[in-house]
Amino acid sequence: MTFFIESLGCAKNQVDSEYLIAGLEARGLRWVGSPGEAEIIIVNTCGFITSAKEQSIQTSLSLKNRFPDKKVIMLGCLVQRYGAELQREMEEIDGFVGLDDRQSLWQLVSSGVQGEAEEGSSGAGASGKDLVTSRRRFLSFPGSAYVKVAEGCSNHCSYCAIPLIRGELVSRRSDEILEEIEELLGRGVVEIVLIAQDLASYGRDRGTRELTKLVESVLGLEGEFWLRLLYLHPDHFPWDLLDLAVSDSRLLPYFDIPFQHASKPVLSRMGRSGSARTYAALVEGIRNRIPRAVIRSTFLVGFPGESDEDMETLLSFQRECSLDWVGVFVYSREEGTPAYGLPARVGRKVAEARKRVVEQAQIAISESRLDRQVGRTLDVLVEEPVQGKRLYLGRAYLQAPEVDGLVVVKADTLEPGRIYPVRIERRAGIDLEASLA
Numbered sequence: 001m002t003f004f005i006e007s008l009g010c011a012k013n014q015v016d017s018e019y020l021i022a023g024l025e026a027r028g029l030r031w032v033g034s035p036g037e038a039e040i041i042i043v044n045t046c047g048f049i050t051s052a053k054e055q056s057i058q059t060s061l062s063l064k065n066r067f068p069d070k071k072v073i074m075l076g077c078l079v080q081r082y083g084a085e086l087q088r089e090m091e092e093i094d095g096f097v098g099l100d101d102r103q104s105l106w107q108l109v110s111s112g113v114q115g116e117a118e119e120g121s122s123g124a125g126a127s128g129k130d131l132v133t134s135r136r137r138f139l140s141f142p143g144s145a146y147v148k149v150a151e152g153c154s155n156h157c158s159y160c161a162i163p164l165i166r167g168e169l170v171s172r173r174s175d176e177i178l179e180e181i182e183e184l185l186g187r188g189v190v191e192i193v194l195i196a197q198d199l200a201s202y203g204r205d206r207g208t209r210e211l212t213k214l215v216e217s218v219l220g221l222e223g224e225f226w227l228r229l230l231y232l233h234p235d236h237f238p239w240d241l242l243d244l245a246v247s248d249s250r251l252l253p254y255f256d257i258p259f260q261h262a263s264k265p266v267l268s269r270m271g272r273s274g275s276a277r278t279y280a281a282l283v284e285g286i287r288n289r290i291p292r293a294v295i296r297s298t299f300l301v302g303f304p305g306e307s308d309e310d311m312e313t314l315l316s317f318q319r320e321c322s323l324d325w326v327g328v329f330v331y332s333r334e335e336g337t338p339a340y341g342l343p344a345r346v347g348r349k350v351a352e353a354r355k356r357v358v359e360q361a362q363i364a365i366s367e368s369r370l371d372r373q374v375g376r377t378l379d380v381l382v383e384e385p386v387q388g389k390r391l392y393l394g395r396a397y398l399q400a401p402e403v404d405g406l407v408v409v410k411a412d413t414l415e416p417g418r419i420y421p422v423r424i425e426r427r428a429g430i431d432l433e434a435s436l437a
């Protein structure tokens with residue numbers, strides 16, 4: 001029996017999809033790379049915000065329309081949040097599986113599979129604990145792997161549905177994470193990307209924040225590799241990480257810190273304690289300690305009560321701090337979240353216009369930050385060749401997977417998944433062009 005997984009949403013969902021592939025293959029099914037080849041199609045959905053919910057529903061329906069004779073199963077966050085409604089309204093879909101309901105997935109897919117694998121060996125538990133060491137296939141480019149260090153979140157930002165979907169913060173045991181990373185490095189992975197809903201809260205459910213200690217133990221491992229950290233909440237940024245990044249270049253000086261906004265009144269209604277002043281001090285502190293540090297962030301515009309003055313605060317913060325990369329999102333009103341009932345809602349058109357203003361302003365900023373790299377020699381992790389050209393696409397320390405620009409390397413034969421030193425020759429938009437050093 002063959003299956004295909006359409007993994008929607010965030011990097012954390014992608015990791016879940018990779019564990020699922022391991023679990024299903026351990027049960028005798030075979031993963032294929034396209035829905036056309038598969039007998040079972042699984043859609044790992046996202047239920048975070050309206051646009052993601054719509055994409056999950058449309059993707060599932062269009063797959064079922066394209067392949068009416070195949071089994072199409074929806075699972076993950078959207079089902080966890082709206083299981084009953086989906087079952088009622090989407091009769092054409094063959095199955096619905098929530099986040100902590102792996103058993104029903106095995107039952108759904110097991111009809112037609114010869115010879116059941118022994119119980120428990122293929123991840124009957126939702127924790128995925130027994131799946132950790134058996135992740136075999138990666139949906140990322142070669143050489144790079146996400147490692148999820150915790151599930152859920154206890155920050156309860158007022159606009160966020162994730163705690164409703166994934167529950168309170170549950171941090172994995174550090175020895176388990178280390179074992180997984182050792183296994184990945186042993187299999188030739190050269191970039192480890194640590195992720196969680198809020199990486200900076202790792203261990204908090206056990207009483208203390210343990211991210212720096214975890215990073216220290218990872219850096220205790222032998223060998224050349226990159227360690228990248230994503231999603232560090234600014235209100236509890238672990239400053240001692242900077243010392244580690246200064247002393248060990250394997251910890252990339254790339255800091256993904258979702259500020260969400262810069263206006264203090266807006267941030268406090270979001271359930272966040274920062275301000276333009278404290279966030280600017282954070283950026284300055286990082287850059288003073290590590291001048292080549294790269295900072296990515298996200299801004300959320302259109303939050304209830306957001307005034308023109310609040311927007312001006314955000315735009316002047318953006319100008320003043322010149323962050324390297326910024327993603328901008330429009331507030332999505334999510335039932336069950338504390339912000340759902342807030343008055344003074346901002347109209348969609350206004351919010352979208354504000355998003356465009358911030359995005360437009362960011363282009364010039366990102367480009368000027370990138371100009372600093374021209375003439376430098378950087379290590380680049382090659383991801384893939386450009387078909388029909390003597391060119392390869394890759395990423396340097398300043399570029400996270402899937403969200404930032406790329407480095408285009410002129411070369412005859414490079415091996416995807418390997419790191420090569422290159423000389424940056426010029427910037428082209430938000431990409432860099434290079435040749436082998």
Ligand code: SF4
Pocket residue numbers: 153154155156157160161162163197198233
């Ligand atoms: S830190 Fe992130 S995941 Fe956690 S509640 Fe806030 S926005 Fe949601």
